[in-house]
Amino acid sequence: MVALRRLGAMVLTLVISSFVIFAGMYAAPGDPVAFLIGNPENMTPERIAAVRAEYHLDQPFLSQYLIWAKDLLHGDAGSSFVYQQSVTDLLGSRLPVTLSLVAYAGVLFVVIGVLLGVVSALRKGTAVDALITGVTTFATSIPNFVVAVVLISVFAVKLRWFSVSGPGEGFLGRIHHLTLPAIALALGAIAVVSRVTRQTMVEQQSLDHVEAARSYGLTSRKTVVRHVLRNSLGPIVTMCGLILAGMLAGTVVVEGVFGLNGIGSLLVEAINTHDFPVVQAILLYMVIAYMVVTVLVDLIYPLLDARVSARSGS
Amino acid sequence: MSVLLEIEDLTLRVPAVEILRGISLQVATGETVGLVGESGSGKSSTARAALRLFPDEAQAGGRISVGGVDVLSAGDAAVQRIRAHDAAMIFQAPRTALNPVRRIGDSATERLVQVHGLDRKAARAKLLTLFEHVGLRDPESLLRKYPHQLSGGMLQRVVIAAALSIDPKLLLADEATSALDVTTQAEVLALLKRLRGERDLGVLFITHDLHLAAAYCDRVYVMREGLIVDHQPGATIFENPGNEYTRQLADAVPTLPAQDSTETGKVGSR
Ligand SMILES: Nc1ncnc2c1ncn2[C@@H]1O[C@H](COP(=O)(O)OP(=O)(O)O)[C@@H](O)[C@H]1O
Ligand SMILES: [Mg+2]
Numbered sequence: 001m002v003a004l005r006r007l008g009a010m011v012l013t014l015v016i017s018s019f020v021i022f023a024g025m026y027a028a029p030g031d032p033v034a035f036l037i038g039n040p041e042n043m044t045p046e047r048i049a050a051v052r053a054e055y056h057l058d059q060p061f062l063s064q065y066l067i068w069a070k071d072l073l074h075g076d077a078g079s080s081f082v083y084q085q086s087v088t089d090l091l092g093s094r095l096p097v098t099l100s101l102v103a104y105a106g107v108l109f110v111v112i113g114v115l116l117g118v119v120s121a122l123r124k125g126t127a128v129d130a131l132i133t134g135v136t137t138f139a140t141s142i143p144n145f146v147v148a149v150v151l152i153s154v155f156a157v158k159l160r161w162f163s164v165s166g167p168g169e170g171f172l173g174r175i176h177h178l179t180l181p182a183i184a185l186a187l188g189a190i191a192v193v194s195r196v197t198r199q200t201m202v203e204q205q206s207l208d209h210v211e212a213a214r215s216y217g218l219t220s221r222k223t224v225v226r227h228v229l230r231n232s233l234g235p236i237v238t239m240c241g242l243i244l245a246g247m248l249a250g251t252v253v254v255e256g257v258f259g260l261n262g263i264g265s266l267l268v269e270a271i272n273t274h275d276f277p278v279v280q281a282i283l284l285y286m287v288i289a290y291m292v293v294t295v296l297v298d299l300i301y302p303l304l305d306a307r308v309s310a311r312s313g314s
Numbered sequence: 315m316s317v318l319l320e321i322e323d324l325t326l327r328v329p330a331v332e333i334l335r336g337i338s339l340q341v342a343t344g345e346t347v348g349l350v351g352e353s354g355s356g357k358s359s360t361a362r363a364a365l366r367l368f369p370d371e372a373q374a375g376g377r378i379s380v381g382g383v384d385v386l387s388a389g390d391a392a393v394q395r396i397r398a399h400d401a402a403m404i405f406q407a408p409r410t411a412l413n414p415v416r417r418i419g420d421s422a423t424e425r426l427v428q429v430h431g432l433d434r435k436a437a438r439a440k441l442l443t444l445f446e447h448v449g450l451r452d453p454e455s456l457l458r459k460y461p462h463q464l465s466g467g468m469l470q471r472v473v474i475a476a477a478l479s480i481d482p483k484l485l486l487a488d489e490a491t492s493a494l495d496v497t498t499q500a501e502v503l504a505l506l507k508r509l510r511g512e513r514d515l516g517v518l519f520i521t522h523d524l525h526l527a528a529a530y531c532d533r534v535y536v537m538r539e540g541l542i543v544d545h546q547p548g549a550t551i552f553e554n555p556g557n558e559y560t561r562q563l564a565d566a567v568p569t570l571p572a573q574d575s576t577e578t579g580k581v582g583s584r
Contacts, residue, residue, distance in 0.1 A: 209412055215365050215367055216397055216429060217396075217397035217399075217425070218428055222428055230413075306415065
């Protein structure tokens with residue numbers, strides 16, 4: 001019952017967002033025919049009519065949407081105005097860069113963020129805690145691109161540890177090349193995750209069952225792992241999921257600065273060249289990516305805290 | 315009989331509040347000692363102190379010894395040994411004393427498995443026997459349940475069984491039977507009495523119910539505002555209350571152990 005409702009909500013979200021995205025493109029200034037034909041000398045009435053028919057531009061708005069949506073359901077997102085290539089192929093060739101960048105950043109912000117949060121919760125009130133809080137607060141206040149530029153000038157230009165741009169060859173090459181972009185992408189998230197971790201753990205530390213565990217001689221390390229950290233996982237996983245979902249749609253700036261050919265730079269490129277089918281497909285990908293991650297989090301949470309399924313279940 | 319727990323002139327203060335103002339009491343092996351007083355008088359704080367469990371920023375003075383070890387000055391390892399082997403505490407609010415996100419079986423066997431190093435199977439077997447002793451039905455399925463699926467009375471029996479599972483010498487029972495109905499309370503009290511005979515278990519029995527304490531305990535201490543105001547053998551405390559406050563308590567408390575709000579999950583103050 002709950003699963004059905006959730007599924008219904010997802011379908012509805014997809015329908016509405018696809019409609020809004022399509023309508024947005026439809027309303028965007030400029031006649032697609034002009035971009036499709038390109039050279040003004042070719043603008044003969046016959047040519048215009050042919051192009052309009054090929055791209056269904058002669059149909060009313062609603063039928064255009066329905067044609068697009070029906071094709072999407074069959075896995076066909078149309079073809080790019082610019083590349084004369086299927087949009088799904090185009091996205092397929094760009095996705096790996098973005099996904100590996102986000103995965104790398106995800107590993108970084110989860111591992112480092114949680115670690116810093118745990119350390120600062122366990123050292124609450126000490127200089128270490130103050131240092132971590134100070135540095136992470138500072139980190140959240142710097143925009144992505146500033147971090148990116150600083151990283152490039154220090155580690156790529158000055159120290160020459162990393163190349164300035166490009167995604168790199170092979171697995172290790174890619175990891176090496178994606179290191180600076182991933183750090184730039186992850187820095188703000190590390191700060192947020194470490195603060196959520198610290199806050200949740202501090203709240204958990206003072207609960208009765210933690211004192212009870214201490215009262216029967218559980219070592220502090222085991223008390224932290226089995227009670228304090230264990231019970232903080234729900235909020236931590238939720239926060240990491242939200243950040244990750246946002247990141248899947250938020251690589252534009254970092255990809256731009258580091259010259260990575262991912263989805264983000266494709267989006268910018270497509271907007272600049274009025275490549276509407278590509279823009280539509282990417283926006284829809286972002287909606288779907290966000291939805292998939294948040295649904296995953298919703299599925300994981302009850303496994304971490306059985307009270308949740310009791311509350312939201314039948 | 316040897317002294318298990320000896321508290322001498324214990325003071326405890328957190329900034330701005332003096333919680334305990336010079337408590338002295340003793341519990342010997344095989345002895346059941348009542349600690350009675352209204353809510354907020356410092357009973358729980360006294361019991362916690364025996365295991366060196368203090369609020370943050372608390373300052374303790376005086377002397378506490380458990381099995382001859384000076385709890386306030388001992389090293390961490392010695393205190394750890396006392397907590398693991400010598401003294402077990404049954405916390406006042408069973409619903410919050412159990413980890414809400416872990417199964418009853420995991421929580422209740424944690425001290426046997428993680429502290430005593432028993433294997434999981436042996437720990438479960440031991441716990442199942444104790445579950446039956448405290449009157450829990452269908453103990454096998456209980457192990458797989460979560461705290462929010464059980465009533466306050468069932469949870470209280472779970473924590474009692476868990477505390478007894480390590481065969482402690484000293485039991486610090488903080489309102490341990492107050493969420494139980496009369497029949498179950500009688501069963502649990504009988505079990506504790508039997509352990510006292512069999513294993514020389516010493517019990518510090520904390521309750522707000524003077525009648526229960528008088529009927530069940532060898533000696534009774536009456537506490538008020540961080541002080542011991544009366545100390546009598548259980549048998550005589552009604553005939554000869556040593557203090558006006560004791561008399562008030564005797565008149566105020568209902569004779570039957572009430573099935574209080576803990577049963578529905580709402581738990582009173584410590
Ligand atoms: N962590 C704490 N910080 C400040 N005051 C506390 C703390 N724990 C208990 N107290 C205070 O100490 C007094 C005694 O509490 P407690 O020992 O729980 O009494 P009882 O168990 O008899 O109800 C109460 O007034 C309570 O407010
Ligand atoms: Mg209390």
